[in-house]
Amino acid sequence: MATIIDISVPLRAGMPVWPDSPGYHLTQFQSMEAGDAWNNSRLDSDVHVGTHIDAPRHFLPKGSTIDALPLEVLIGPAVVVSLPEVEAITRADLERLNLPRGVQRLLFRTRNSRLWTSGETKFRKDFVALTADAAAWIVDRQIRLVGIDYLSIQRFDDSPETHRILLENAVVILEGLNLSRVEPGPYELICLPLNLVGAEGAPARAVLRSQAKPNELENM
Numbered sequence: 616m617a618t619i620i621d622i623s624v625p626l627r628a629g630m631p632v633w634p635d636s637p638g639y640h641l642t643q644f645q646s647m648e649a650g651d652a653w654n655n656s657r658l659d660s661d662v663h664v665g666t667h668i669d670a671p672r673h674f675l676p677k678g679s680t681i682d683a684l685p686l687e688v689l690i691g692p693a694v695v696v697s698l699p700e701v702e703a704i705t706r707a708d709l710e711r712l713n714l715p716r717g718v719q720r721l722l723f724r725t726r727n728s729r730l731w732t733s734g735e736t737k738f739r740k741d742f743v744a745l746t747a748d749a750a751a752w753i754v755d756r757q758i759r760l761v762g763i764d765y766l767s768i769q770r771f772d773d774s775p776e777t778h779r780i781l782l783e784n785a786v787v788i789l790e791g792l793n794l795s796r797v798e799p800g801p802y803e804l805i806c807l808p809l810n811l812v813g814a815e816g817a818p819a820r821a822v823l824r825s826q827a828k829p830n831e832l833e834n835m
Contacts, residue, residue: 617803617824619823619824620822622793623793623821624731625665626639626641626664626665626818630664631735631766636661638661639664642659643655644656662811662816663816665791666790666819667818667819668681668808669778669816670782675783678782680814681810681811682812684787688760688787689787689806691720691803691804692801692803692804693720693804693823694722695724695798695799696722696723696799699725703746704743709753719757720761721761723745723763723794724799725763727764728764730742730765743765745761747773749777750776751780759785760788760789760804762788762790762792764794768788792821802823
């Protein structure tokens with residue numbers, strides 16, 4: 616039987632968010648304890664908190680929005696690779712992975728994942744992410760989706776080039792994953808964003824389903 620692993624970051628008060636983000640707020644405005652007939656809550660949130668998907672509109676003024684993303688890209692075979700020691704993921708790092716041809720969904724487990732399990736509440740600027748030359752490599756290999764285990768696919772102090780290279784070439788960007796419980800190897804990814812019409816991104820619930828032995832691929 617396949618094992619399902621939730622790789623989403625729980626949305627909760629006090630979680631790390633991007634420095635200029637209004638954050639995540641859940642407020643109960645109807646309560647049965649207060650005499651209301653039901654419980655009801657209001658959600659106020661940046662669409663890029665926690666586990667989320669960037670649509671092209673996030674960095675491209677005329678790019679498509681989240682409701683236009685093809686769902687078939689978000690569901691299917693994926694490979695998780697582990698790069699625990701790197702400070703940035705470069706083209707050279709990707710070449711050394713010796714990925715088999717045909718990989719369409721690639722998820723990076725780095726030291727970032729420990730930040731989600733350690734209870735860290737402050738945003739960390741020193742997170743691991745892709746350089747622009749790594750983004751170009753992703754495009755060259757015709758990978759359709761790339762995921763990272765922190766809040767951005769590009770480093771904090773870099774220009775938006777990494778995002779733009781990927782989004783201009785229709786590569787779906789999945790950010791804010793927690794891969795701390797995931798062994799490197801092949802899985803099935805199931806990841807669906809909220810269908811927010813006209814939005815440049817959306818929160819998502821992402822899971823991996825293991826259907827093969829995690830160590831089946833070498834050097835992941």
